[in-house]
Amino acid sequence: MDSRVWPSKREGPMSHNRSNLPQWGRWFLKRLLSEEDYEFFSGDLEEGLHEDLERKESLRARLRQHIRLSAIIIPILMSKVRWTAVLVANDIKITVRNIKKHRIFSLINIIGLAVSLAFFILLISYVRDEWSYDRFHAKAPRIYMTTVEMLNNPPAAVSAPILAKPLQAEFPEIVRVARYWCTSQAVKSGGIIQNQDLALADPDFFSLFDFLFLSGRPDRAIDAPNQVVLTEESASRFFGPVDPIGKVLSISMGNQPYDFMVTGVLKRIPGNSSIQFDLLVSFEHLSDIFGEEFTGGLIDTPFFHTTFLELHPESSPHDLEAKLPGFVEKYYGENFRKFEMDAASLSLGLYRFQDFHLGAIGAASLEGHSRPLYSWILFGIALVVLLLACSNYMNLSLGLSSLRLKEIGARKVVGGGKVHLIRQFINESLLLSFIAVALGAVLAILAFPRFNHYTGKILSLDFLLNFPSIAMLLGLLLLTGLISGGYPAVILSGLKITDIFSGKLRMGGKNILTRALLIFQFTLTIFLVAGSLVMIKQIDYLTREDMGFDYQNLVAVPTYSFWNNDESGDRALKAFQRELEKHPEISAVVGTNGYGTPMGYSNVTDYEFQDSLVTVAHKRVDYGFLEALKIPLLQGRNFSREFPSDIEDAVIVNQALVRRFGLKNPVGKNFSEFAKDTRPAGYKYAPTIIGVIQDFHFASLHQEIGPMMLNMRPEGPLMRKDP
Amino acid sequence: MKLLTRHEEHVLLTILHLENNAYLVTIKEYLEDQTSKELSFGTLYVSLKRLSLKRLGKMGYVRHQVGEATSKRGGKAIKYYSVTKAGVRALEKTREVQVSMWNGFSRLAIKAGRAHES
Numbered sequence: 001m002d003s004r005v006w007p008s009k010r011e012g013p014m015s016h017n018r019s020n021l022p023q024w025g026r027w028f029l030k031r032l033l034s035e036e037d038y039e040f041f042s043g044d045l046e047e048g049l050h051e052d053l054e055r056k057e058s059l060r061a062r063l064r065q066h067i068r069l070s071a072i073i074i075p076i077l078m079s080k081v082r083w084t085a086v087l088v089a090n091d092i093k094i095t096v097r098n099i100k101k102h103r104i105f106s107l108i109n110i111i112g113l114a115v116s117l118a119f120f121i122l123l124i125s126y127v128r129d130e131w132s133y134d135r136f137h138a139k140a141p142r143i144y145m146t147t148v149e150m151l152n153n154p155p156a157a158v159s160a161p162i163l164a165k166p167l168q169a170e171f172p173e174i175v176r177v178a179r180y181w182c183t184s185q186a187v188k189s190g191g192i193i194q195n196q197d198l199a200l201a202d203p204d205f206f207s208l209f210d211f212l213f214l215s216g217r218p219d220r221a222i223d224a225p226n227q228v229v230l231t232e233e234s235a236s237r238f239f240g241p242v243d244p245i246g247k248v249l250s251i252s253m254g255n256q257p258y259d260f261m262v263t264g265v266l267k268r269i270p271g272n273s274s275i276q277f278d279l280l281v282s283f284e285h286l287s288d289i290f291g292e293e294f295t296g297g298l299i300d301t302p303f304f305h306t307t308f309l310e311l312h313p314e315s316s317p318h319d320l321e322a323k324l325p326g327f328v329e330k331y332y333g334e335n336f337r338k339f340e341m342d343a344a345s346l347s348l349g350l351y352r353f354q355d356f357h358l359g360a361i362g363a364a365s366l367e368g369h370s371r372p373l374y375s376w377i378l379f380g381i382a383l384v385v386l387l388l389a390c391s392n393y394m395n396l397s398l399g400l401s402s403l404r405l406k407e408i409g410a411r412k413v414v415g416g417g418k419v420h421l422i423r424q425f426i427n428e429s430l431l432l433s434f435i436a437v438a439l440g441a442v443l444a445i446l447a448f449p450r451f452n453h454y455t456g457k458i459l460s461l462d463f464l465l466n467f468p469s470i471a472m473l474l475g476l477l478l479l480t481g482l483i484s485g486g487y488p489a490v491i492l493s494g495l496k497i498t499d500i501f502s503g504k505l506r507m508g509g510k511n512i513l514t515r516a517l518l519i520f521q522f523t524l525t526i527f528l529v530a531g532s533l534v535m536i537k538q539i540d541y542l543t544r545e546d547m548g549f550d551y552q553n554l555v556a557v558p559t560y561s562f563w564n565n566d567e568s569g570d571r572a573l574k575a576f577q578r579e580l581e582k583h584p585e586i587s588a589v590v591g592t593n594g595y596g597t598p599m600g601y602s603n604v605t606d607y608e609f610q611d612s613l614v615t616v617a618h619k620r621v622d623y624g625f626l627e628a629l630k631i632p633l634l635q636g637r638n639f640s641r642e643f644p645s646d647i648e649d650a651v652i653v654n655q656a657l658v659r660r661f662g663l664k665n666p667v668g669k670n671f672s673e674f675a676k677d678t679r680p681a682g683y684k685y686a687p688t689i690i691g692v693i694q695d696f697h698f699a700s701l702h703q704e705i706g707p708m709m710l711n712m713r714p715e716g717p718l719m720r721k722d723p
Numbered sequence: 724m725k726l727l728t729r730h731e732e733h734v735l736l737t738i739l740h741l742e743n744n745a746y747l748v749t750i751k752e753y754l755e756d757q758t759s760k761e762l763s764f765g766t767l768y769v770s771l772k773r774l775s776l777k778r779l780g781k782m783g784y785v786r787h788q789v790g791e792a793t794s795k796r797g798g799k800a801i802k803y804y805s806v807t808k809a810g811v812r813a814l815e816k817t818r819e820v821q822v823s824m825w826n827g828f829s830r831l832a833i834k835a836g837r838a839h840e841s
Binding site: 039040041042043044045046047048049050071072073074075076079 | 746747748751752763764765766768769772773789792793795796797798799800801802
């Protein structure tokens, strides 16, 4: 006899015999039967199956034991399932009856919940997109961009083409480097000529980033000159449904057409990529576009493209950053001294690429970024709207359930337990929220094209179909159902039958929770309404604020390379102007060079003024620019063909510039009289002011209008070296 | 009153026959003897459970009392079943219906047999 002490006295000395019942059988029975019934029933089994349950050696005998046990358990299981199904079916029946009985209530509830859910799904899809930018590359956490900070300019993720090779040679922690630049160039194939976003990149670009190739080989696509990679869209734009591999198209570079052979087609670049282009060629073609090789140092080479680097997984970007000043001195110290500048005035840095979209750093070749605050605000609004719908649902349910007091009373009289009543209420609200979630998803899908149009994003609802999202939706459903059905359920099921039928009971109104919910709802609603009013005012400001120029009936035609930096471009523009001016509907055609928008500036210069640096924006304009845009000239004169020197030396400045430099009689003053150009010798620019115009917005409305000069001097995206 | 099913009828009658010794194991053995058909403990358990259910405030057809634990049963207590008044009434009612349904069976069977032969 076993002499061990058994934990429970009830089980007695023979308890060890019960191990004869297979483990799984006990497991099932314990779950199917109440504790008491399990005791009796397992006892009956021990006795009745006495012989059957003895340990059998042969596999067949053991198998027979299991089959016999299943034959015992299955009927119990089936009866359980059957009666549960009957109960649930009854609950659903009652729910459907209730929905039908209180049509308006149910409609308000379901639609309210569905609309806010649709809203929630849309906002979340937006926020999710914002937060997912550039993270689809497997190496994303290790990809950095070099940044540069010079004088008082904010740091920017731009780089000089000469930097890549020395960086890779100097630092073993840099696994690979790829330079990337995106510009706009005319592309011709057959009869189609279009300006396209042309990207130039080093061959390692495709091992750094995960852009999917539909055809072609990533490692061979741009390893030689005159090869071009298209995207799905640009391929169909130029070649239709035909396979473009091996086909030839011509790209204008520095106003010369060059033939390129298509070596690869990329799958559509995702909307949440900061890198967007139509065509991609080798970075070696940079010299074709600029007409020169960049061979100088950091001072006489322009910073304009982006340099991406992949950092070794074990090395820290901060350590590398700390070594960069030494690197600059080692490789470019000579160059700085040549231009009488201090190497410390320029500092290189690193910026993680995946942080770019929600960061604050600029990069000319990449898509613009967003403020992270906006995403958080939208996320907050999405949650608030959902909470509102839930609390609204709870209030309506509580209010309605007072109409159902008699039903609850009747259920209690015939023996409906508290648990069953709670289950009934929760099942009802789960069913309602299920309908609402389904309707909400349908609404979101229907509203999606408009939403995409409105946000200017290419969002996709595909993410709704993956497991985490479905889990989230189901979780949302359960949460809404449980929260909104749970409270009324607990309150109502706890009422006394006598109270219910005495008719003295009053639901709602006096209830603390009802009041709290109402206050909560009103607070949130006021908050939302106030928020919308502020937004309306903002939009109003954006649309009504006087820009300082007349943009009615104004059409901007981007001509890119033509006007940028050489005379042949200017000649092409002149021809275009002459053609357009033949049309009587067109009152004026003027050219300008603007970064970002046509009314933006084309370049900036820092001037030293009273121990501080003043950044002055340049904008290259044409004769007749002021008249065409109706910008008032306050003092002096406009550019005129009668003064040929206007092209090189004359500028018209804005009021902000006059104020900033404290000029008493600005007209006729030369810049050298009041400010010192900080640029190196040979690049300095000291024009004479011939007129003053009223300020106009040339940058974002978020910014105050800064000092600006209009000139006529050809000046590309880069600083021009004086002859 | 709802009529008993054949199975319920058999279970109730078995409990009556077994008098003070009606519990799951004996009921099963008796039923298997009488019908010479194998019966699962699970099925029997479910029927007994349903027969002991109270319906709308009325008594169930069977009730039970707890007996001694024995070593034969792995130290578990025993649950003896007995038929209630309601159970007896249900059996009587079922029997009445059966008697009236079976009334004149031999005569009718002979008649049907003859009709078949000719």
